[in-house]
Amino acid sequence: MKILVVNAGSSSLKYQLFDMDENKVIAKGLCEKIGIGAAVTHKRPGKPDYKADVDLKDHDDAIALVLRLLTDPELGVIASVNEIDAIGHRVAHGGKLQSSMFITDEVLHYLESIVGINPLHGPPAIKGINACRKVMPGKPMVAVFDTSFHSTMPPKSYLYALPYEYYEKYKVRRYGFHGTSHRYVANQAAAFVRKPLESLKIITCHCGNGSSITAVNAGKVIDTSMGFTPQEGLPMGTRSGSVDPTVVTYLMREENLTPDQMDDVLNKKSGLLGVSGVSSDMREVGAAAQAGNERAKLALDMLVQSTKKIIGSYIAEMNGVDILLFTAGIGENDRDFRQAVCRNMDYLGIAIDEKYNQSCPRGENVDLSAPGSKVKVLVIPTDEELMIATDTLNLVKNN
Numbered sequence: 001m002k003i004l005v006v007n008a009g010s011s012s013l014k015y016q017l018f019d020m021d022e023n024k025v026i027a028k029g030l031c032e033k034i035g036i037g038a039a040v041t042h043k044r045p046g047k048p049d050y051k052a053d054v055d056l057k058d059h060d061d062a063i064a065l066v067l068r069l070l071t072d073p074e075l076g077v078i079a080s081v082n083e084i085d086a087i088g089h090r091v092a093h094g095g096k097l098q099s100s101m102f103i104t105d106e107v108l109h110y111l112e113s114i115v116g117i118n119p120l121h122g123p124p125a126i127k128g129i130n131a132c133r134k135v136m137p138g139k140p141m142v143a144v145f146d147t148s149f150h151s152t153m154p155p156k157s158y159l160y161a162l163p164y165e166y167y168e169k170y171k172v173r174r175y176g177f178h179g180t181s182h183r184y185v186a187n188q189a190a191a192f193v194r195k196p197l198e199s200l201k202i203i204t205c206h207c208g209n210g211s212s213i214t215a216v217n218a219g220k221v222i223d224t225s226m227g228f229t230p231q232e233g234l235p236m237g238t239r240s241g242s243v244d245p246t247v248v249t250y251l252m253r254e255e256n257l258t259p260d261q262m263d264d265v266l267n268k269k270s271g272l273l274g275v276s277g278v279s280s281d282m283r284e285v286g287a288a289a290q291a292g293n294e295r296a297k298l299a300l301d302m303l304v305q306s307t308k309k310i311i312g313s314y315i316a317e318m319n320g321v322d323i324l325l326f327t328a329g330i331g332e333n334d335r336d337f338r339q340a341v342c343r344n345m346d347y348l349g350i351a352i353d354e355k356y357n358q359s360c361p362r363g364e365n366v367d368l369s370a371p372g373s374k375v376k377v378l379v380i381p382t383d384e385e386l387m388i389a390t391d392t393l394n395l396v397k398n399n
């Protein structure tokens with residue numbers, strides 16, 4: 001069975017075509033800068049990448065191009081679109097929808113009704129779905145939500161201590177994000193240590209350009225660091241993470257900022273970029289810190305400290321932890337970050353082999369724990385697209 005996974009952003013569209021019988025990706029790529037002088041990169045294993053500047057005015061054009069590339073006599077991997085059995089869409093926010101599901105008119109209308117609480121990621125996901133529906137009508141389509149893994153959180157974890165009526169009226173609550181990644185790596189970690197997920201307390205640190213940490217007890221999320229939006233929790237590439245909410249109202253008054261301008265400060269000008277003044281990219285901030293830039297060093301220290309704090313609080317919430325794991329761009333690749341987070345955590349039973357941490361292979365599951373460490377410390381590469389393809393396959397097979 002062949003499954004196309006589509007991940008539509010505001011001006012981008014990522015795709016991967018899986019052959020689920022062979023368990024492999026047969027083509028993948030990215031359309032970027034949609035509507036503003038677009039470019040496409042199309043990759044097939046073992047073959048040279050195809051890159052081109054293209055004219056894509058919207059997501060409809062992008063999907064049409066993806067299908068042309070996939071079926072192109074020279075660049076393609078399938079003879080016709082009919083070979084695609086189903087499509088899995090990454091949808092960041094599922095609101096009340098708690099598991100992956102077929103996209104019906106009703107589901108689509110519901111997603112449209114919640115764009116107010118998901119203004120950045122909602123509209124592009126809907127555009128991606130609509131574009132696919134237009135060119136592949138009747139093809140099974142599944143939505144996989146970043147929020148759904150977190151739907152097991154109890155009210156004491158997901159509610160904010162605001163007047164209860166705002167939860168009732170506007171559904172203001174913690175939803176959590178990156179759920180597809182947290183679910184994938186938690187399952188992978190359990191398989192890696194050969195124990196049932198239901199027997200484990202796991203803390204999953206998804207640290208990338210966006211970052212979140214999740215506490216998974218017996219396979220169920222009990223808490224997560226991102227909230228109503230992906231803004232809460234850790235400092236990120238350009239997001240502030242958690243701040244005293246009064247700082248926001250104070251700055252709006254002092255700087256005469258509109259809500260949109262304030263959102264912009266919190267989302268696009270803060271985090272690593274805001275503190276370091278250098279970059280939102282961890283590698284560049286790391287290089288600047290190495291070269292002696294004090295603010296870059298401070299930004300890294302703040303990220304490490306916030307990560308430790310959240311890990312510590314989740315250990316307290318779960319009364320222990322069996323596995324602490326790192327994933328995503330920073331978690332999988334930044335050895336110094338992992339070392340700094342895990343240092344001086346022996347009181348909590350966390351100790352890594354620092355030498356191995358500096359030399360371990362990339363791109364595979366790795367156990368960093370020092371001998372005698374009570375907690376297993378792992379690096380587990382994430383694969384959200386595979387999780388989306390797997391959910392899609394399971395729904396289609398069982399339908």
Ligand code: AMP
Pocket residue numbers: 207208209210237280281282283284328329330333334335
């Ligand atoms: P993601 O959003 O998961 O793609 O992660 C992007 C982040 O991972 C960026 O901040 C990158 O700088 C960081 N990253 C990627 N590779 C490395 C690396 N080799 N060392 C340090 N950070 C990295």
